[in-house]
Amino acid sequence: MVSPDRLKALFHAYHQPLVRFLSRQLGDRDQAEELAQETFVRALKQDVIVSERSWLFAVAMNLVRDQTRKDARHRRRLERMSEEAKSEAVVQPGPTSMERNEDREMARRAVDALAERDRDALLMREEGLSYDEIAAALDLSVGSVGTTLSRARRRLMEAYETLHANEGAERP
């Protein structure tokens, strides 16, 4: 059982990175917070955690997997609804926020297009996890983390740039 003191320290150190990691994975802040909570609840039940940050991110990642499987249908439906709502919105956002939203949307699609493992590794790295920690969380060899990250980064950039190019072509 992790001690309350230890849990407090863990929460303090990793809650924000976890929520951000989960938000980026899920594209949903509320769900991210729920899963972050669930991660800490699981930590609470754990007897011993060797590599804490790896452990937390690995648990969070698995929760994302469960969640996305569960929610796949639900999510698609909500996305449709939100698209509809957007088109019905009376207040049009200014050009700046529109562009920003487009960028975000393209980033979302580009990240979603990554292979699961590539995405996990990249988002973990963005939260400052070391190669060792990423390897532990993803059950990879340390040596292959660099390869995984380089592939993830390259593909992400390519996907994003392709989306951008297409977007530009569609504009009048």
Added chain:
Amino acid sequence: MMAEWDGDHPTEGTIHAWIDGALDLDESTGVETHVAGCAECAARVAEARGLVAGASRIVGLLDEMPVATLRSEPPVRAESMATPGAPGSVWRMLRVTPARAAIAAGLIVVVGITLTRDRVAVEQTPSASDSTHAVVFHEPVASAPAAAPAGIAEPARPLTAATKAVSASAGAAAPIAPVPSQALVPVGELADAKRAATTPSPRQDTVLSAAIARRLAADQPARTLEPVQATSIPSAPASVGNIARMDTTSARKVLQERAESRLAAPSAAAATDRTSAKVASPVPADVGCYRIDALEQPTSAWTGVPLPIDVSLTSTPGAPDATGAPRYAIVPTTGGTQIGAWSRASGDTLSIVLQGASITTSGALVASGTAIFGTLHAMPGSRLPSAQFRPAAVGGVAMRVAAHRITCPR
């Protein structure tokens, strides 16, 4: 890790690992030496740096507001950063390295918070750092957070004077006020304020499960602050947008009425008590000109979790300012590096951390759970409340921040 080589050349994965500072010393030296003598690999390194920075930027776009993600730098040795033919990207340069953070934190001397009743306290003699680098927030308001929109829309008479004085003290050439109010409130803030109006209830449950909170609270000392009840959270944000669009007279009238309605309870003495003793009270308090000494970590009144700010106020006032108001100071606890350290640890910019610190401490000063609450809930994954990134769910905070922002000397 084991660096992989493709014949004489490092693989792409090895180059990324090198850039990420994940290679051990020998491997790193090997890559470095090779890259220095191989134009082809130098170009690959440059490309890889672009990919690292670009991917980081794209990932950052996923967040609600695109910001630079200030991940702490891996321990890359200085010489390995200076790779021939591999200029660091702007993005990379923007990252806060420990050294930069320490320097920046060192420059941040004081977050002054103006807390005044029926009077605006102005720092007449800012220190050199005040006028150049320090973030000095003045809150020229007649009362508590809810009255802060006075600063947003059209400052009332004394506020104008204060703003001018602040502006002058910062070395600005032209007086700030009055300024077209619309220009002072970014669209996003108005939208957020509107959204805030529709979601006023605290969402403690999303921060930390009650079960964990209880566990954590078990060994927590007595609370210094109590949460504000949902009903006492100022409901004003609903009209922030309206006020911003009103003409001067009606805006002032609305603000005046609001100020009066909120000034009913607290006396100046009570405010002093609250300030010095940090007694819990959800009552809107009077605000004076304080500097806040940062000596202890504030604890969330909601969860008992220490707030992610390593500054807070002391109850010991410094020398009074020109108007006689006591001044406190936010001072980073260990030589100016704590804020930077926290910034690196959290991935937030120094500016955001500082603004969060400002809100936290000003909230503590006025014993208003609103601001504390706001701070806690301003973590959309990564951020503390600030002019741009404050919580949508808390009304008062929005206006406090807006007021801070527009009265902050440029």
